[in-house]
Amino acid sequence: MKQAVRALFAVTVIAVLLVSLSACSENTPAALNINDLRTDPGAFTGTLTVTGILGAFSQNDPQIFGIMDKSELQCTSPNCNKFYLPVRYAGPAPAYGDELVVTGSFMPGTSLFAATDIKIVRNHNL
Template sequence: MKKSVIVALALAVVALIGIVVVTTGSAKALNVNDVGNDPASFTGTITITGIMGGISNQDPSIFGIMDIKELQCTTQNCNKLFIPIKYQGQMPKFGDEVRLTGSFVKLADGYLFSAHKLKVVRNHKIGG
């Protein structure tokens, strides 16, 4: 009897560890529109998904992402919200849907998202 309780407990612990390992890497990514209007309320490390829409003229390690929903806007008067991203690795291409992990940094004129991890999900053929 005692041996079967120990085996059952060990199996439960292994199952719990497996669940924790699987769910830890699958945190829900926020969209640009979720965080763009109030980046100060997002502290610590978060994950954001968006579409690469441009590179800074002043700093080539900074690019902007827009919300995925902005792809549905087909007129020129769309009010697109861009979040500036600072990343020291290989830059995504225009139209790449990216999943970024990092945190917001307060600057004198606003906020910048400093990403330490970038994954290209896919490319959306946008623009002309």
């Protein structure tokens, strides 16, 4: 009888913990890849989270850089047709080759992504 009560108590504690953990977890959607946006960036509205590799800097504006899809790391020939999503960020610029998780939205009427937050995941030696 005592074993049955202990087993029931243990199962109840585990169930309560699982419910608590699921209620506390964030329901944030997964980050989009650059190639998800490539065909029609204007179709995406609102706040988005995008992941990519910083592969280019604007020569005219230090706050603008281009990020490419992580899959582009596989292409090492000069004939690759890489797509760079232009990102404007007012904070400190990440480094060339940084893998980024960027949160922001597209500026109205453009394909320029205005970043409000950037997290650096790691650096890739490009």
